[in-house]
Amino acid sequence: MPFGIAAMLARGASRAERRRRRLLACCAALTTFLMLGAVNLVMIRGTVQTDWAGLVAEEGLRPGTALALVLLVIPVLALVHQSGRVAQATQERRLAALRLAGATPGDVRRLAAVEAVRIGAAGAVSGGIAYVCAQRAAMAALGVHHTGRYAIALWVVPFVLVLVAAAAAAVSLLVSRHVVTSPLHVARRGTRPRPRRAALIPLAAGVALMVVSTFVPWLDLGHSLLFLGAAAALLGVMTGSSRLVLEAARLTARRARTPETLLAARALEGDPRATGRTMAVVGLVVAFGTGAGVIEWDVFHNASTADAPIGSFWLVSFGLTYAALLFALLVAVTALVVHRAEALLENGRSMAVLAASGVPMASLRRAAARQTLIAATPVCAVAALATLLGMAPELVIGPSPLMVVWTVGRALLMVALAVAAAAAVTAASGRLLSRAAAPEHLRTE
Amino acid sequence: MSPLLHARGVAKTFGRTRALRDASLSIDAGEVVAISGPSGSGKSTLLHCLAEIVVPDEGEIHYGGTRVDELDEDARTRLRREAFGIVFQFGGLVPELTAEENVAVSLMFRGTDRAEASAAAREWLERVGVGDCAALRPGELSGGQAQRVAVARALATEPAVIFADEPTGALDSVTGEEVLGLLLGAARERGATVVLVTHDNRIAAYADREVVVRDGVVSDVPAVAR
Numbered sequence: 001m002p003f004g005i006a007a008m009l010a011r012g013a014s015r016a017e018r019r020r021r022r023l024l025a026c027c028a029a030l031t032t033f034l035m036l037g038a039v040n041l042v043m044i045r046g047t048v049q050t051d052w053a054g055l056v057a058e059e060g061l062r063p064g065t066a067l068a069l070v071l072l073v074i075p076v077l078a079l080v081h082q083s084g085r086v087a088q089a090t091q092e093r094r095l096a097a098l099r100l101a102g103a104t105p106g107d108v109r110r111l112a113a114v115e116a117v118r119i120g121a122a123g124a125v126s127g128g129i130a131y132v133c134a135q136r137a138a139m140a141a142l143g144v145h146h147t148g149r150y151a152i153a154l155w156v157v158p159f160v161l162v163l164v165a166a167a168a169a170a171v172s173l174l175v176s177r178h179v180v181t182s183p184l185h186v187a188r189r190g191t192r193p194r195p196r197r198a199a200l201i202p203l204a205a206g207v208a209l210m211v212v213s214t215f216v217p218w219l220d221l222g223h224s225l226l227f228l229g230a231a232a233a234l235l236g237v238m239t240g241s242s243r244l245v246l247e248a249a250r251l252t253a254r255r256a257r258t259p260e261t262l263l264a265a266r267a268l269e270g271d272p273r274a275t276g277r278t279m280a281v282v283g284l285v286v287a288f289g290t291g292a293g294v295i296e297w298d299v300f301h302n303a304s305t306a307d308a309p310i311g312s313f314w315l316v317s318f319g320l321t322y323a324a325l326l327f328a329l330l331v332a333v334t335a336l337v338v339h340r341a342e343a344l345l346e347n348g349r350s351m352a353v354l355a356a357s358g359v360p361m362a363s364l365r366r367a368a369a370r371q372t373l374i375a376a377t378p379v380c381a382v383a384a385l386a387t388l389l390g391m392a393p394e395l396v397i398g399p400s401p402l403m404v405v406w407t408v409g410r411a412l413l414m415v416a417l418a419v420a421a422a423a424a425v426t427a428a429s430g431r432l433l434s435r436a437a438a439p440e441h442l443r444t445e
Numbered sequence: 446m447s448p449l450l451h452a453r454g455v456a457k458t459f460g461r462t463r464a465l466r467d468a469s470l471s472i473d474a475g476e477v478v479a480i481s482g483p484s485g486s487g488k489s490t491l492l493h494c495l496a497e498i499v500v501p502d503e504g505e506i507h508y509g510g511t512r513v514d515e516l517d518e519d520a521r522t523r524l525r526r527e528a529f530g531i532v533f534q535f536g537g538l539v540p541e542l543t544a545e546e547n548v549a550v551s552l553m554f555r556g557t558d559r560a561e562a563s564a565a566a567r568e569w570l571e572r573v574g575v576g577d578c579a580a581l582r583p584g585e586l587s588g589g590q591a592q593r594v595a596v597a598r599a600l601a602t603e604p605a606v607i608f609a610d611e612p613t614g615a616l617d618s619v620t621g622e623e624v625l626g627l628l629l630g631a632a633r634e635r636g637a638t639v640v641l642v643t644h645d646n647r648i649a650a651y652a653d654r655e656v657v658v659r660d661g662v663v664s665d666v667p668a669v670a671r
């Protein structure tokens with residue numbers, strides 16, 4: 001079959017599919033925006049002494065700021081992954097129909113890539129335009145628009161756009177690698193692999209390194225080990241979160257006493273990766289928030305002993321840090337909503353049957369909230385603990401026990417915040433649940 | 446004796462489709478009633494109305510002498526939980542739970558503690574002949590096995606009325622009759638009432654009485670005609 005015809009047939013337009021495209025385009029736009037920001041910062045030369053825009057104006061701090069912007073792409077990626085699964089069932093059915101009409105598996109894969117490039121390019125272009133405009137506006141607001149020094153070199157913009165579009169295609173191929181489209185069947189997904197225990201190795205190694213580092217008599221080596229350990233532990237929170245979620249789900253399922261908890265734990269156990277990816281981001285937010293708390297203490301403490309006001313540099317920096325963490329949390333939480341919607345679409349019928357057999361909606365809602373709690377609590381707790389461990393030297397030689405209380409309290413607060421945010425989403429998506437459990441879904445296809 | 450379940454002049458419209466126009470029906474305690482009729486005639490809608498899953502637009506439904514269609518959602522949910530058991534064409538089992546847990550959960554939602562519910566669930570699975578599938582998930586069961594689990598789930602709570610919407614519709618005739626035999630056997634043993642939707646005459650023949658729904662209107666099939 002000619003590729004053009006296949007492409008035309010593939011352009012399905014169910015509402016869910018349009019929603020997925022919009023989500024993916026938004027992600028591409030966000031990624032472009034963040035990447036352009038990072039590139040922009042790295043390309044600026046020289047230091048300007050300003051009191052409060054230090055993170056951007058000082059030569060030595062700009063790479064760190066750029067890195068932070070790149071890190072913010074991580075939650076966006078989690079959202080991309082989740083969005084890719086929106087409308088997967090309808091998409092698979094459409095692709096199976098294509099195969100029946102004579103398209104080869106290669107054609108199908110090419111179609112998916114072409115679609116991803118199209119969406120990615122659309123998103124990247126709008127992200128690029130948004131960035132250039134926002135940057136101009138920011139420079140005007142700061143009163144530096146007459147010097148060309150801070151403007152992004154326009155020639156790098158297309159490079160970033162192409163990069164993002166290509167990455168979109170790569171991710172789409174990666175996501176669809178488990179999909180086997182056969183002409184006879186609605187596409188069958190190759191069995192979803194369970195997260196392995198090995199995924200926890202970086203976390204364990206990181207924590208071990210941090211512990212060891214405190215016993216190393218040479219200060220330099222100790223610090224390097226500590227830094228390495230902290231980095232490994234953070235990486236471990238990302239790679240290991242799905243496995244952590246799975247373990248927590250299994251443990252909870254075994255000990256569940258109420259039907260709500262049992263439903264929640266088993267649902268997580270069935271698909272730990274989707275929630276795990278989101279929780280990885282939430283865990284990172286907790287880790288960075290806890291770390292920021294320690295630095296905050298330092299700054300406040302120094303200011304109070306020197307009896308000087310806290311520099312606006314720090315205030316702005318903290319503000320930006322929290323804004324970034326909030327952004328990451330928001331994106332992660334969006335991914336959670338997307339996942340919830342998708343899971344309900346897939347399993348809505350069994351919820352409708354439960355409701356029909358007399359299970360109150362409140363119970364189903366409780367089960368959904370518990371699912372989030374079971375996943376969020378262990379990941380956040382591990383992230384906070386690992387961070388505290390990494391900060392241990394500061395805490396031990398720290399000047400006052402008050403600091404320990406502050407930091408630990410801060411860690412607890414971050415965990416509570418993250419878990420509450422995750423649970424709030426679930427509560428907010430109660431409407432989705434009611435809709436999924438409505439009696440219309442009792443009717444068989 | 447007043448009937449256990451009684452519907453009078455029930456009507457239900459979905460958008461522009463009049464699924465039920467004027468359905469009246471009385472069912473006595475312990476009776477097995479088959480509801481048959483062509484596809485799209487309103488059988489499922491009638492069942493959903495009788496089982497208090499859907500609120501009719503017009504008419505009345507009485508259960509045990511009390512009018513129930515006017516109860517609020519909480520009260521109707523409680524009624525479904527305490528008095529009714531439901532089986533659908535495709536089991537509607539929770540995919541992540543094992544067969545045993547699927548049965549146990551429905552008991553747990555009624556206040557039984559987990560250990561007791563699990564034991565009872567295993568017993569019921571044995572009774573419907575899928576005892577060795579207790580640890581499998583619905584995806585690993587055949588259609589017939591899944592349907593047996595669904596039957597066990599509906600029976601385990603010992604409901605006064607069992608509603609079944611084409612419980613054997615997706616099964617081959619031999620398996621279908623086996624599953625139906627299990628359902629009706631257990632129901633008759635306990636004197637439970639069964640309301641069974643089917644468009645298979647052979648299945649309808651198992652019932653004490655058959656009513657036919659045509660274009661949303663219910664008529665009794667007289668015993669002589671069968």
Ligand SMILES: Nc1ncnc2c1ncn2[C@@H]1O[C@H](COP(=O)(O)OP(=O)(O)OP(=O)(O)O)[C@@H](O)[C@H]1O
Pocket residue numbers: 439440443459460462463464482483484485486487488489490491644
């Ligand atoms: N939730 C709904 N929304 C819209 N239309 C509906 C809904 N439920 C039922 N209908 C319509 O009402 C009519 C009766 O449907 P119902 O499911 O009761 O038929 P049925 O006799 O059970 O058919 P079947 O034998 O195919 O299961 C049909 O035309 C159907 O399309």
Ligand SMILES: [Mg+2]
Pocket residue numbers: 488489490610
């Ligand atoms: Mg029907």
